[in-house]
Amino acid sequence: MFRHERRPCSYFGHGKESRHQVPERFRLMHDHLHQHHRSQFLRHYRYFRYFRPVALVFNLLILYLLFSWGGFKGIGIFFAALIIMKEVLQFFFLVRLEKRIFKPMESIRQGLDEVARGNYSVKAAYDKPNDLSFLIASFNEMTEKLSESEKMQAEYExxxxxxxxxxxxxxxxxxxxxxxxxxxxxxxxxxxxxxxxxxxxxxxxxxxxxxxxxxxxxxxxxxxMQKLEFHYEAVSIRPFMNDLMEEYRFDCEEKNIGFHYRVELDEDVWLNVDGKRVHQAFRNIISNAVQHGPETGLSIEVRLCRQGDFVCIDIKDNGPGIPEDKLPFIFDRFYRIETERPKSFAGTGLGLAIARELLESQGGKLTVSSIINEGACFSIMLPILRDSGGEASETYPDY
Structure with a gap:
């Protein structure tokens, strides 16, 4: 009795493999299978291309034999017409099949080869809609998402x-x-x-x-990581801002900082927010103004108004302003305009990044505009709560 022993291919290796040899083994196996499938496809494609001239020669031979029969001229002409018609139809059918099936498949195959090599920016081209256009569109969408994922991964790293x-x-x-x-x-x-x-x-x-x-x-x-808990509640913006501004007015007076607050709301509105997190965002923005403002003569102005379906809160200071080329990066974590940390206030470089994340997580926005030597203006946009009616009660968050 003989026992069949399967011998592993050379790319599987022998004995125990180290952790670094395993990826190489799978890469070799992938290359082997890839070459096998590619040769299979090319062989079928080659058979298809060679089939037309062989079939044409075979049909011409049949025509010659039919016409060589002296007593069957009429039958020969009839069969000749059928064969010629069949050849014409077959020719157009095969041309259409090659254009609409084989060439798109070859384009997809070449694209898959590029993806296997790590090139995710490849696109499978097609001039006009065909039977495989939906597959090509899906392939292009896949490569686009892979490319975006690769860019995000590189950016994350x-x-x-x-x-x-x-x-x-x-x-x-x-x-x-x-x-x-x-x-x-x-x-x-x-x-x-x-x-x-x-x-x-x-x-x-x-x-x-x-x-x-x-x-x-x-x-x-x-x-x-989106793991911070938010405790949303209906907040009446006027009393909420009045309490908040009273606290900052007192703090600014102790530091000899001018503080002005004005309301430009025709009527009170309600917000569905986490008051504690909104207060935290305010504190980071105002602390940033104090950190970068002048040691004497600093003034902070807060304006409350409405813009469509949003409440807008502008926080403006009279500091040195932010250079225009640095505005796009002002909300990046650990980004500082000065190369050295101010001695009077130890900023962590995360305050504005946290403020933006806190507000955007609640459906809000945080933008900034600035003029050099005239100060900067941070604008907070928070969505207004609709149909709150009389069910909601005024809430004063515990900071």
Whole structure:
């Protein structure tokens, strides 16, 4: 009794394979199968191309034999007419078949070859609608989505590297300062009380900054993964904004910052928002204005109005403004206009990115316009709640 032993092909290899050899094995197997299917297709296509001249020669031979029969001229002419008609019809049929079936299939096959090589920008061309046009359209749509997915993956990888680099830099700077001042205090235990207090204050500020950066990173990661919970409720915009602006007016007065708030609403409207998250977005925008504004003479103006189905809240400052070439990047994470962090306010570089994500997650928008030396204006657009009627009650979110 003989036992049949299957010997693996050369591309499967022998024995145990390392983790790096497995992809190479499958690549070789794919290339082998690809060459096999390609040769099969080309063989059928070649048979189809050679069939026409062979059939034509065969039919001419039949015609010759029919006409060579002396007593059957009429029958020969009749069969000759049938064969000629059949040849003409067959010729047009085969030409149509080649144009509408085989050539589109060859175009798709070549496109699949390019996709297998990693070229997702390839398109299968077709001049006019044919029997396989829907398949070609689906193939082109597939390659377009694959190309977009590849670009998104590359962009995601680039953002991931930039994020890691920015986090490393932003954490290293304050931690280095903390380490240096603590080391100084340990080496000079008899330092004067004034210097000790100064060092401790610097350490404390850097710890506060690190905590704020970590909090912003956690919040932004939840927003990015769409795992941040929103507690929506019907909010009356007038009392909501009045309470919010009263809080900022008090804070600005303590810092000698001018603060002005005006309402240009004909009637009160309702919003379906998470008041806590909206307040968080406001805080980030105003903190950004304070961070980049002048040390003296800073003024912030807030205007509440309505634009169609949206409530518009403009937050304008009289700071140095944002250069036009930097406006498209102002909402990018860790983007800073200055190369160095302002000494008076430790910004994390995530405030505006978080503000935009918080508002867009609630169906809102955040845009910015600016004029150099005249300040910047951030515009918040929030959708108005329709048909709220008298069922909704005024809500004052707990910040």
């Amino acid at each position: 680039e953002n991931r590297k930039a994020l890691i680099a920015n986090i490393s830099h932003d954490l290293k700077t304050p931690l280095t300062a903390i380490h240096g001042y603590i080391e100084t205090l340990l080496e000079v235990p008899a330092a004067s009380g004034e210097n000790r207090d100064k060092y401790l204050k610097i350490i404390y500020k850097n710890i506060i900054y690190v905590n704020r950066l970590i909090d912003d990173l956690v919040l932004f990661s939840k927003l990015d």
